[in-house]
Amino acid sequence: MVALPYLSAIRFSGTDAGDFLHNQLSADVLALSNGESVFGCYCEPKGRVLALMLVGMIDNDYYIILSGGLAESVSRRLTMYVMRSKVSIEVLADQSVMGLNEDSPSGDGVFLTALIPVPNSGQQLAVMPRSTAAENEINLLTAWKFSELERGIFWLNPETSGQFLPQMLGFDQLGAVNFRKGCYPGQEIVARTHYLGKVKRHPRLLNCKLPASPEPMDKISLISDGKAYDSVVADNVTGEDGSNCLLVVTRMEPDQRAEQIEFQGNTADAC
Numbered sequence: 001m002v003a004l005p006y007l008s009a010i011r012f013s014g015t016d017a018g019d020f021l022h023n024q025l026s027a028d029v030l031a032l033s034n035g036e037s038v039f040g041c042y043c044e045p046k047g048r049v050l051a052l053m054l055v056g057m058i059d060n061d062y063y064i065i066l067s068g069g070l071a072e073s074v075s076r077r078l079t080m081y082v083m084r085s086k087v088s089i090e091v092l093a094d095q096s097v098m099g100l101n102e103d104s105p106s107g108d109g110v111f112l113t114a115l116i117p118v119p120n121s122g123q124q125l126a127v128m129p130r131s132t133a134a135e136n137e138i139n140l141l142t143a144w145k146f147s148e149l150e151r152g153i154f155w156l157n158p159e160t161s162g163q164f165l166p167q168m169l170g171f172d173q174l175g176a177v178n179f180r181k182g183c184y185p186g187q188e189i190v191a192r193t194h195y196l197g198k199v200k201r202h203p204r205l206l207n208c209k210l211p212a213s214p215e216p217m218d219k220i221s222l223i224s225d226g227k228a229y230d231s232v233v234a235d236n237v238t239g240e241d242g243s244n245c246l247l248v249v250t251r252m253e254p255d256q257r258a259e260q261i262e263f264q265g266n267t268a269d270a271c
Contacts (some may be wrong), residue, residue: 001126001218002144005096007155008071009114009127012062016085021055022064024078026166026190028178032057037116037178039153041166047189048162050074052171053153054125056116063114065125067155098126101146105225119175121151145237146245147203149230154235154247159216167193168235168249170203201249203234208261208268209243222270224258 003215012021022029027040037056043050051074054065073093082089094111102122114127132260148154152170166177172194179194195201204222214220221228231250238244251257256268 002099002140004097004099006070010064011090013088014086017062020085020087026177028181043186046164047186050161058114067157069157082182082190095127096130111201154237167199168201192268204245204248204250206270208270211266213238213244221262222258224256
């Protein structure tokens with residue numbers, strides 16, 4: 001197991017939990033069967049993504065995995081819309097989120113609160129009491145984060161929350177947006193952007209080695225054929241050798257090759 005300290009879990013219980021989440025998220029939550037999961041976006045009314053969530057249905061409850069830095073604020077925001085619905089929302093502050101690869105031990109003999117599959121992968125996310133969760137070496141955490149970014153999974157944090165439409169982050173390609181389901185906050189703008197094809201900014205995963213690692217929301221330039229394209233970092237991870245894996249949102253067209261990255265006056269080759 002790999003400890004993922006940047007993630008937290010929220011449990012939604014009650015007879016209306018499924019309907020409530022279905023009406024709040026961009027995913028078709030009601031299509032889930034027991035033991036299944038789906039990525040979804042929680043958006044504000046203007047369509048900007050407040051949080052990427054992994055929603056898993058376990059028996060009669062729904063478990064959401066999201067950025068630990070957003071768990072409390074998202075919980076408070078969702079609670080305002082419960083109204084008379086029979087829904088209980090609980091941030092599992094005493095629980096840890098662990099990552100399991102396809103060849104990892106299943107956790108037999110360890111009490112698990114929930115075990116949620118990651119769509120289209122052999123990975124799973126386990127929610128368990130902090131007292132039983134083990135720490136891990138930093139290289140294991142780095143490897144897990146690399147694998148997430150390579151598949152387009154990046155968990156928005158307080159700096160990036162509310163900054164981008166789902167399509168700017170590629171979350172529609174991740175399966176986090178269902179364009180055939182009913183309304184949810186921001187649905188009209190997200191759908192209009194999809195059907196009109198007016199996304200001017202796109203996600204791009206790049207590897208480079210810069211003297212200073214850019215942080216989320218730092219501005220960088222991507223250089224192609226001598227022209228610089230304004231871009232912003234959405235997520236990043238730094239390897240043991242100092243190399244940077246950057247998920248950026250850029251105005252550069254998807255079929256253009258980024259040759260170099262410029263940040264704080266320093267330039268590095270991109271690959």
